[in-house]
Amino acid sequence: MEQTASSPHDEKGPEAQSPDLLKRLQSWCEDLQKRLPGLVEVGLLRLDGESAGRIAAVPETMPMERIGYREAVARMRATNVAVLVPLDRPEDGIAEAIAMPVKGPGLDTPVVLLVGVGEMPASRLQLLIAQLETSLGWVMHHLTLDTMAQTKREMAIYDQAFLLCAEMLDTETPLEARQTMASLCAKDLGCDRVVLVRQGVLGLKIEAISGETRFDRKSRINDLTRQAAHEAQLRRAPVRWNRGDQNKTSIIGRLAEMHGDAVAMAVPLTNAKGDIDEVVVLHWARADKVPDLKAWSVLWTLSRPILEQKDLAARSTFARNYHAAKLWLKRLFGPRAFRLKLIVSVSLIALFAIFFVKIENTLRADVVIDDPDLRVMSAPMDGFIEGVFVIPGDMVTVGQPLVQLEDDEIKLRIAELEAQIARHTARAAVARANRDRAEAAVADAERSEAEARLSLAQRELEQTVIVARTAGLVLEGDLRQRLGARVTFGEELLRIAPRQGIELQLSVRNRDGDRLAEGLTGQVRLDAAPEVPLTVGVTRIKPGAETIDGELRFVAFGELRSVSSNIENGMQGTARLSLGKAPIYEVWLKPIAETIYMFLWRWMP
Known part of the structure; x- marks a missing residue:
């Protein structure tokens, strides 16, 4: 169990306690130690992963890393019930360690009551555990009240963030929207200076600023502001500096010191695609004015799409098309958008195959066996x-x-x-x-x-x-x-079925009559034996067309060159006459296009 201590410069979050609550919890621990004999050490911890943060402790120097305490907390995590762990040898008058979970509505992060007790009879120890469980009701009540108050504060922050976004939506131009965001952020977040930095064609540039700096330092401050924004852009995460940090060489630290700030922070704005084109740089002259920045994260999430839509609406038609083409090219040749790359690659391969890959082109004909020698x-x-x-x-x-x-x-x-x-x-x-x-x-x-x-x-x-x-x-x-x-x-x-030289009649559709010629060869599959392919060659063509089953068709006669089944007059089937190689679009797509064209041409006025 790694112990972490709270710092006055840490960001506030939904699980942080107010100073007033911390004082009351400290008083509760002191009162508990006085009321229950045998308690040597009393502490409240908030567990976060493998680490634990101290909330209150009596004495204040209570060693949370004691081996007995660590074992008790580990067992309590596993069972989620109160655990009593006897120490192998007493330390500082402590013979046993007790870890009890504090459960209550709204407590997403576990809170643990950690108690070190001296030597006492088992009956007295059981009574002590029962008294501790009863006393935890007060802790649960106040922690729940603090969580509700924190939730109300977050809801108020969300309302302010939504109102700020509404003000940005009411603006006319992108520049006005960015200036509105900078000004309202300075007002609502208590900042002394807010700068909005945007990625341009030639690099980062300052788009909006809420405050003024001295003229002699303005150029240098702007350079450091762009560098700090670039750092946050590269890290893809907020970069924060507090007065008193050990890192004196950070860009954000040099910017804050030059501007005279106690806290400075660069927040990247990420769009829906994960790209970071804009960064907000915030300055506070006093650390006590820094709000709960985690609760304000909703503003950073909503502001970037709003600015993006403003930019898109302000562009000309040419600029919008250029931006769309640039975006598609970036997605196509960038490291992301694998699905898009796959679709485009498959489409290009399909287009190449349709226009350049040649396949066998055949002419479909209906076949009827009609041989005078088959008698x-x-x-x-x-x-x-x-x-x-x-x-x-x-x-x-x-x-x-x-x-x-x-x-x-x-x-x-x-x-x-x-x-x-x-x-x-x-x-x-x-x-x-x-x-x-x-x-x-x-x-x-x-x-x-x-x-x-x-x-x-x-x-x-x-x-x-x-x-x-x-x-x-x-x-x-x-x-x-x-x-x-x-x-x-x-x-x-x-009755004798000939084995070769059987004559058959072939008929094709009216639209395919010009492709029917003597000498064409192909395959025939009869309805009676579709699994057996037969070779056929066209020997002569009947002049003109004739009506077959109510349809005008062109007729030719052919000869079966190989027969492997019993053939009788009157058998029907289908022939595929080879016309050579042709591109895929000519074989499959062109007939469909011609059919659609003729249909529309007939019915259009």
Whole structure:
């Protein structure tokens, strides 16, 4: 426990006691020592962190740093109740130390009653503690009254500070506001001289002053005033000097001595951003005129924003814009405002990326599978199924046999026709040998007829073997159960999905028609299999536009260059045709801007 003693030059605060209360507390300690036998030392302490300030003590030389006292106070801090600590060995007739907390409304800083007692029986010691607790009521009462009186004084100071700020707000110009502040501060704070120093372009300069100094010292005093203000500006805290301080080389001390002051103080005015552009320098010729400066801190807090608003209102438009730009640059390149720096950096990077980073530019098109080769394999004639060479799931190539129909009747007919042709040929030869031209002509005609029927029969024989017209995958048509069954002309037998070269129809919006061209390539994703990308190339473009689903669209035809899934006519999807690389703004922002422009252009008068 570090003991601190009160100094007549210390600033007054909300927890300081009035001299009258200190006298009454000293008298109370003396009376308590006389009334209660066994009390050797009695003291009142105010605890502040790890230190303790003496309020009253009997005797006045009571050693607060005694080991027993320090241990008692430490235990009382931990438990917040009365503590009795026996000393290992008596000192100055003291055998035990008692520390009791003084509790009451408005006592934010703890007050402790510290008592040193001599040797006495335990019963007598318990009675003594009870009497001390009863006597503390008087201390609580007077400390509470003093706290209330101090609060009233602070409220009065706050009222004066608010009235001073109101006077500053009523002024017309910034210079008038600063002069009003200097004059009223001198009046309300009892100062002999108040100087307002402001940071200018070329350095600190004096803006307002409440008093006059002798002409021969005025220049030197003003120089020291600016230096003292600069010191407070660098320290970012008030700088105070009292007559009798040991530091004789301080700037504020030299200023006070030259001006003949007992107390001098430089108070920095901080704005909402933490910048210090102005400092108030206060002078008092007598120390007893110095008010409670902690209570007046509200004035320093409110005055800087008022002066800042006055300066801003008095500036021209150019000056306001210059100040705003200067402020933004200061925040941008200064050590603070990390969030602003982050936002600006991200914005600059985003702008650079939007205008200079190129990405893939694509043209969106709606797709419909519409390929004439994607058709069913049907029976070319009436007949019976004799053989089946594929089942669903098999891969086939162009010309590969799929189904065999019975051809016995056709082969028998071919044999008959070949015999007829031979007979007609022989008959024509005999007729020519007999020089019977008429008979030879009839035989040749009959032979030609038989040859025509033979050609037709041979073609029918070829059709008995149904072959694949395109390479692909057999989707439907398991004919193994229908071996020997009859089929009719045009009956569906198989379905084959081609594996490449499938034609599809692409349509784009009317506004994108000029970007649709032959040779464009891209990817297609079908609604039936969106996870599988397919490669497509535009092969031809249909002239003009046509209406699709009530919308005017341009149509092109393309070819799927790779197929990895089952494709059927009528499947729909979406294609992205590559247009090359383009800046981000052209890919994403330009279409939005054009849409907004066209909407406004249509509806604006």
